[in-house]
Amino acid sequence: MSKPVNDSRRHFLSVMAGASGALIVGWRTALASQSDLPLELRGGVAEQLGPFVRISADNRITIGARGCEIGQGVITSLPMLIAEELDVDWAQVKVEQLPYGYIETDKGPGNKYGSQGAGGSDSIPQGWKDLRQAGATARWLLLQAAASDWQLPLDQLRTEAGFVIAQTGRRASYGQLAAAAAKIDPPTEPVALKNPDQFRVIGKPTLTADGPAIVTGRAEFGIDAYMAGALFAVVLRCPHMDGDIDTLDDSEARKVPGVKDVIRLPGPKPDEPITGQLATGIAVIAENTWAAIKGRQALKVTWTPGPWASESSATLEAKATELLRGDDGVKVRSDGDFAKARKDAKKVFEARYQVPFLAHATMEPPNALIKIEVDHALLISSLQSPSGASQIISQLTGIPRDKIEIRMTRAGGGFGRRLKNDFVAEAVLIAKAVGKPIKLIWTREDDIAHDFYRPFGVHHLIATLDKKKEITGFAHRCAATPRPYRDVGMKDSPIYTGCLEPDDFPAQLIANLEKTFYPIASGMPRGWWRAPLHTFHAFAVQSFIDELAIELKQDPVALRLKLLGAPRELSYAGHGGPMFDTGRLANVLKVCAEKIGWGRKPGQDRGLGIACHFTFGGYAAHAFEVSAIDGVIVIHRAVCVVDVGRVVNPLGVEAQMMGGTIDGLSTAINLGITVKDGQVQQSNFNDYPLLRMAQAPENVEVVIAPSDKSPSGAGEMGVPSALPALTNAIFAATGFRIRTLPIGDQLKKVL
């Protein structure tokens, strides 16, 4: 800072807290840790107006980006919210990534920047609530400064593109006013926000702020951070779930030039929550990454297999079949009387679908660079939950959280993997043991074999039909490896959380409806995987509706619309609620059908398939035109229609829908993790083959439905309906129904 901060600025932050409920008071603490701010935000002559905005005398505007950038575009979209209300041209803005903003408050742990994690497609909904106010407050200060200097009433002043302009024609740049504005007492109440018809930044297609840095190799990811004196570490983890080291001979490893040390890392105890590292392992510490990798190759280890030695994908499937035969599941929802509907039914239609464990396979594998001192720690890493990282470092070192500095970088993908900080815990344990800063890297083999996997499950769906072929009842029975397994953050969550959602479609739309969950024991660690429960169960529900339509000789779009009924809001207690609007889902479905040309006869050997789903407040529909001659899937057209409320950055939303669609296709066609003898069978991209360009559609035609509703996020809703839309299209093209994912070589066997 160029000068001491006065009390009025402290007040300013407390106003921010009042306005948003999210930003936390505590300017003095914030001041004490100013050194962790990027230079641009600290900088010499620039003036700080609140936690996010700095304006230099020559009118350069710097806006801090608080989010974890994992590819969802928050380095651009969140500063856009601030720039809008600050009323500046986006071209004037320089964006800087903010570090983690932990502060102690009277009420406990807080964050001076508000919410910084990336999960649940929440960044934009959160920012919509508090970041616009941050921008508006800074603008208010600039207006006050001009009013005071020019001796004019506020109502004779307006702002435009970084200038305050008086009715008299007098004007001054924000830069000229910034020094005076920084001395003004901030407003005691939230200031008015713009009407959407005044938006100049929000809603405009905006290139990613990091574009030039990315294409020149300058953008920094966690894995790109180095530190003087740091040693490099890789870990050989026990391949058996909850297994242990039996014998270890590290003599050859220690002879590898550059290897400095070999240490044992304890794993979590079986049946205790996994709060830190995921597995027992042996860390090889060396002068560079390659020496560490070579040292690890030279380890001679035998393992004891642990309690899950007999677990395999085959035993899990058999267990699911056995459980679904019985009647002692956990009631998730029960409307009307399904048993009676079943008894009275003219016909009972049922089908079973299976979805595999999934690995996240972020392009940037997990890594962490950590330096631990007596009363200070510095972490640089690609994260989705910096607060979780801060907590685990504090737990393992005893260093108070306000002495833990976390610099956030771009992350090479997240998809939920980095909501866990097991890799941070490993780096801390190694750094503590060797007494030096540690740069830990996971190889791809480490990443595929040691993940918090999307659960495995089997869905059994039942519809009861009366003699008029009306649907009278619906049951969704799901046997799965429960998501809350050993997750301390979910100890109070119902066991079906993350696998079955009580309020999801078609709940409240069919009178007699029940949902039941059957937990399957498994030693596989589980976590959140992009649009978690939605990718997990939308495949089953949306495939089943398609099958039902064919059974009833009804059009699959018409049947869905009939079930959704009149546009109305239904209660939705899950994430993305509190309401689910049947009209918005029906609308994206209709637009999608129109766009793909639903109802036309596609060319020979081709089929059209469609599906829709509600995810985290966003509504999406997918349609594909495919062929599968000789079992080779070709996607001739791909359409994705989405309603995510008001759109902040249309280019960003389009990118998320393209990417989400391709993620869904990749997952449906290629991806599954299987288990044998308590070990993951896949190891790298050779046997966990992400979709390549040649398999992907040449284009994904994205339609963004206009909406003036508050924005949902956009990172996840592009995935769930892609999978069933694809398999529905494959059925239309070939007559073969895919009920087990991934598709793999199933079509090649039958076609």
Added chain:
Amino acid sequence: MQDTPIDSARTSSVPFVADDDTSLPLRINGKPFFHGGDPSMPLLWFLRDTLRLTGTKFGCGIGACGACTVLVDGKAQRSCLTPISAATGHDIVTIEGLATGDALHPVQRAWIEADVAQCGYCQAGQIMAAVDLLKRTPKPNDADISRITNLCRCGTYPRSRQAIKRAAELMHGATK
């Protein structure tokens, strides 16, 4: 983020000095360097750990993903599978060396224009693969572009396809 980067690789022309007769000479982005360590070390780790040219990324270590793609004598190559002993004597260009001064390569310009990147991690490799493709096939069609095998976990393929076509226009004039 780097508190003591070896910045000479990026910003100055001061070469690393050969520490003994067995050091392997390398020419990277037009500048000479020497590697005195394990000759089997993949070029990727020399670029990253030694020179701190971190634009070239580690993705799989088996040549499957292409995040580590660099140009070796103008041809796209996976640096994770290229031991330094095989790179010596060849002209190597990394993403940091693709632009000419401040003038970005047309592929880089097209990439920004099409807003290709999502997480951005695989993008340097994608760009190097595209540069190689456009050198061999100045006006590629969709089938030519589909021969790029670099993986993108975010699914940026439609936009990278668009950017490659745009780069072809920038380099060779509009395609039919």
